[in-house]
Amino acid sequence: MASWVLAFNEQARAALRRIDPWLQEEILDELDRLAQNPGQLRRGGASPVSIADLTRDRDNQRHYIFLSIETDVSTRTLQIIDIGHFSRVL
């Protein structure tokens, strides 16, 4: 099965640029995995979008990333709506 397409809006693009490069790469890798298997996305409860999250550790910090994604089934596209990030000392 062919991968879905990833599309970014200005907001998601700006959010990604605020994040450290190594973590940007982790996020893009995670999005690639989701594009291969969109069934891993979860419904966002009362929110109108789907969600996914990831956690990564580096330099004694734990980073929590939250992805808001809208699926367009007709074009098989994952639209990256926005990206949330929070980190704390381990």
Add this chain to the structure above:
Amino acid sequence: MSALPLFDSIFMTAAGDAPPNPSAIDRLARFSQQLVQSALTDLTEIESLDSGLAPPDADAFDTHAALLLRGMYEQWTRDADAVLERVAKVERMGITVPAAQQLRDAQGRLLAMLQVTLDDIQRGRRQFRQGRTWTREEIRGELGSGIQ
């Protein structure tokens, strides 16, 4: 969280004893664990309510309900913070509190989620309908030579 004054009282008793009273320490450890489990259970209940309100499609979502749920998540993160602050004091006494890291991670994930507001979601969806979008390749290219 209403049990916090009770925790503070139990903590004062356990921490104030010299030499340490094993039964007071044991009571503090058990109560800390209960406090953590209670916070995690509260979150599960909010998530269950949230799931039950999932809209049939993205355009049919109930903004008011979503805002109220968001307020519940925000309150929960504050309550979890108060619990974690106390758990840290217990851990500094050399006592392990099971599931404390699970609570920290649950709160961390929620704090990342709360970075994205409902307005952000609405704006982001509008940007897809109206504006320029970037492909995966364009984004990877933009983010520099370190990312390929």
